[in-house]
Amino acid sequence: MSLTYKSVSYTYPGAGAGVFDISLEIGRGELLAIIGASGSGKSTILKLLAGFVMPDAGQVLIDGRDVSRLSPEARHLGVVFQSYALFPHMRLWENVAYPLKIRGTAKRERRARANEMLERVGMGARAEDFPSALSGGQQQRVALARALVFEPSGLLLDEPLSALDAGLRVEMRDEILRVQRSAGIATLLVTHDQEEALSIADKVAVMRDGRLVQVGTPQALYETPVSAAVAAFVGQSNLWPSKVAGAGLVETAFGPLACDTGTRSAGEAVTVFVRPERIAPLPSGEADGPGRFAGTVAADRYLGPIRRIDLAVAGGLIRLETHQREPVTAVAIPPDAIRLLPAH
Template sequence: MSVRFENVSFRYPGTTTGVFDIDLEIATGELLAVIGPSGSGKSTLLKLLSGFAVPDTGRILVDGKDVTHLPPHERALGVVFQSYALFPHMSLWRNVAYPLKVRGIPKTERQERARDALARVGLGDFAERAPTSLSGGQQQRVALARALVFSPRALLLDEPLSALDAALRHGMRDEIMRVQRKAGIATLHVTHDQEEALSMGDRVAVMSAGRLEQVAMPRDLYDRPASRRVAAFVGHANLWEGMVVAPGLVSTRLGELVCDTAGFATGADVIALVRPEHVVPLLELPSGPRPNVFFGHMAEDRFLGAVRRCDLEVGGGTVRIETSIRAAIAAVAVPPDAIRLLPPESPSPTRPAHTGNPS
């Protein structure tokens, strides 16, 4: 059961905000995580799939069926909200069975299916309890069981873990992935938590100004971002403007960088991307000149427990470092194979000019 957006555009009436030219597919059994800054359109994408908004143009297909103009209750989609939305006066099994009741399933069958669903999320012994007696993580599992109890055609996760504390979030990530994998269901997961998206998503989509910037597997997204915007948004990054001055050599405000310049002609403007964890701290100054070695003034030094984040001011730029080394850092080395060159930033994606309410 797959999900597909075919050239979907939607604009909120009276505004220039929405989503534009979305062409995207979620395969059967795939979990696609969607991230982006506030206002990027990720929640709008979920509203369009769930039926709470209707595209101005394009189509939405679920398992090959056009659901673009179907109301939410006819789409057979399971939704897990940030707020859980459990009925406090109902037992857990009755909460989980509610979608079956709406569909006219006999009580005996819906009770059996609800109890089975609770067992799948590890709450089989809690069926008669009230939601108010559970922890936040347990309530989230009930919401997940309810979303899956009627065998939906796809699953929508609307920032489902944002209300939990850090320890519970990590456990619930694994729980959601386990249940989703077992169900083999196409899943759209909207989240503001990048770590959550990278750890859970089979692929991750980055949105900006209502458009898809990049859709890729988590490692590819992090290691090979398509643009400076994606590189800057996903994780931490050193981004140095420069110019290719010779094959294998880039001039930056830090100094010259030896790196692979394949694909860029001499004289081309580039952005050099280096993730902070790939910068190598040196505890002693090198005895002689060495390529890609820089020393300067330590401007910031933040101890974060297992990780230390530092900013070394070098010439006219800054080298961000992420390391577990606690000793004084005298200089840094930037391995040539840790440098990825990106084209200069294109203008920020723009939304179509507003010409009145969409017809």
């Protein structure tokens, strides 16, 4: 089954907020993550697919069928909410079996299918327990089992891991991916966690002010953002207003950089974009030449496996990430680490 938005727009009554001219497709077995700042419209995208709101324009399609005006129940989609929304008075198997119960499945069959799904998410031994006996991660597994037990046309995940601590989020995102791949189901993930989106999604969509600004693979999004705004939102970035000095050279506030300038003309304003991990520390005294700069450490953040350093240089600030433990007094910015984006 595929999930498709065709030129979909929706504006909240009495407000100018909403989403505008959204076109997206999620293929069978594919996981699409939507990220964006608060208020960017990412949750509205999920609500439109789930049927919680109806579009003002455009179509929402499931496997080519227009479901734009159908109720949530008629869309046959599994949804996992941030709160998990388990029934506290029901045993785990009863929680998982509930979607089958409301569809009229016989008790023996729904119990068997619920137990099978609990086994798939590693909770088979807890089928007779109540939700209050579970940790947050275990409740998330049960909510995932419930969303998949009736073999839905698609799976919608609304910030499913935000209530978990950092270590458990890593474990559970891997579990979500394993179960999703096993089910071979089209999945939409809404998340504020960029690392979560980049690590498990086949495609990532970035929302801003109700519009899609870039859709692509995690690698394309991270390495070749279309704008400075996307580069600044996804991961850590160096973004420097600059001008093309000539073929293969740009001039920044702190000196020249060698890079591929393409067909850009001398004097053209650009934004230089470099990821911090692409900047290499240099031994003291080796900062001569284009792309090499000496400075003093303005901030040094120890993050365990890496250090995130702000190096103050004449005319600006260079952010780098390094495994090196020795003092950093100079850096090199390789030409192939530089991307030129439109001026902003």
